[in-house]
Amino acid sequence: MSSDKSVFEPRIVAFLCNWCSYTGADLAGTARMKYPANVRTIRVMCSGRVDAQFVMKAFAEGADAVLISGCHTPSDCHYQEGNFKALRRYYLLKKMLPQFGIEPERLRLEWISAAEGDKFQEVCTEYTEQIKKLGPSPVKKGVKNG
């Protein structure tokens, strides 16, 4: 990352499913594909395991964006329909986030398979650029109430 403190470096929390997207990220790593260090990955067993509470907590603790990634729909999910649950929560969260003052663009859903290391690289690079343009999250870290 840049040492110049005036450059905004977003923090993007990425929830990746164990079976497809995390393995895809792993492939990107072993293939030495470069992607921005702004993305902090958290491995979950399934995108359907991503409780909306995780997303709200990430925002409350100062994440500038949240990426959820799972297996391709309709038939790749290791648990058959976990990715559909993620898809439904994603749209409902997108509708609600602006009511809390958070731009819906700060939440993103992707389907990345275990073979798509290049797609993972692409999504991370492109999303980091997008959030850099959007600017820091309006949530002031540590200032919860008052």
Add this chain to the structure above:
Amino acid sequence: MAKPKIAFYWCASCGGCEEAVVDLAEDILKVVEAVDIVFWPCALDLKRTDVEAMEDGSIAVTFINGAINSDELEEMVHILRKKSQLIVAFGSCSHLGGIPGLANLTDKASILKSVYLTGPTNVNQSKTIPLAKSPSPDGELHLPELKENALALDQVIDVDYYIPGCSVPKKLILDAVTAILTGNLPPKGSVLAPTRTNCDTCERNKTKPEKLTITKFYRPYEIELDEEKCFLAQGVICMGPVTRGGCDERCIKGNMPCRGCFGPVDNVYDQGAKFISALASLFDAKTDEEVQAIVDTIQDPAGTFYRFSVAKSMLGHKVSKE
């Protein structure tokens, strides 16, 4: 032996929690027999100075209802904390921020503007907005100042126990008073209500289909509500799956879905987000378009899922760039 002293105080609330105490009817006599009520602005003419004159820690327990949304209320609860051995947050507003907490989804300036200037039933030709300090011929006048956000009681002072509900059911009040008087209390910080969700005891749970799927949401006035069928199975948003039980399903028995006033169960930190997880799972949709079409039938998700708990949600209030 002297009777234990108890106090009641109201903050930003509708008065329903005071009503709940009065609704104890004859049972209130048992309470009055066992305790000495030393402060209760709703019923006894005592002032802040009377409380200030009391010895620190001299009140055994103070029940406080309502959210904290002005500097005056904040000062008052700090005084009561000092004078009381136990503080019990009484009702949804002091437990979770409650209905006044919905104000956190907008901002103070918009609230004042809407209430005093643009409200359709308002005539305010001089465009007066109350000020915390204003000059007068007799010196400066002071009014309580509205806070930027409404807070739950434990966001202002240390709280020992919580009794949930909008308003608090009679049984929970009597159980809590008995527990306090007999010293039979759970660990500090407990919510004095069951730990299971409302669905767990709901009669209508039996009518819930094996696989519950929803294709469209209705607001209660939009359809004829079946008196026995699970609300979610009818496409009506019911907060039962994520809401603490113990209310005796008063709303559901009145053929209205649960609105979530008892707050989340233990180990859930954000009632609204948890409900998103639960509710979205039930959508009968597998493509972006299908999901979006169902989401479009949900009005005001934040106000519905966090109806009583905006202040205690993870974000706590609407955030702004300023």
